[in-house]
C-alpha cells in the first residue's frame with residue numbers, strides 16, 4: 001500500500017516546490033501539491049513547510065477534525081523510523097527532530113459497574129426489612 005512506503009527526511013526534502021510539494025505530519029508523508037490551492041489557510045504556509053516536518057505548525061493552528069481527516073487523503077507514505085500504531089504513526093527510532101505524538105484530550109471513563117452492584121442494592125434493604133420484621137415478631141407482646 002502506498003501509505004506504507006517508507007521515505008527518509010532527506011527524500012521528503014526533495015519535494016519542496018509548488019509543482020511538487022510534500023510535507024510530514026505526525027510521521028506521515030503527504031503529497032499536498034494538489035491541495036495547495038484548496039488550503040483554507042493559503043498555499044504560502046504550506047510552501048513554507050514544504051519538504052519538512054510540519055507537525056508543530058499543523059498542531060499550533062489547532063486544525064479541525066475535518067483538517068485532520070484530510071491528512072489521510074494526501075498520505076503517500078511514512079517517515080523512516082516511524083511505525084503504525086492503531087492508525088497513528090509513532091517514532092520508534094531517533095531520526096532527526098523528534099515528533100511529538102498527538103494525544104487525545106479526552107479521558108474515557110469506565111462507567112461500567114461491578115456485576116453484583118445492582119444485586120447488593122436490592123438485597124441489603126431486603127435483609128434490613130426482614131430483620132426488622134423478625135425483631136418485631138420476636139418481641140411482640142402476646
Ligand code: HEM
Pocket residue numbers: 025030032035039040041042045046049054057058061062063064065066067068070071074
Ligand atoms: C495536509 C496538511 C493540512 C491540511 C489537510 C490542512 C487543512 C486545513 C483546513 C481544512 C483548514 C480550515 C480550518 C479547519 O478546518 O481547521 C485549514 C486552515 C488553516 N491551516 Fe491548514 N492544513 C494543513 C496543513 C497546514 C500547515 C502545515 C499549516 C501551517 C504551516 C497550516 C496552516 C493553516 C492556517 C493558518 C489556516 C487558517 C486558520 C484560520 O483561518 O483560522 N495548515 N487547514
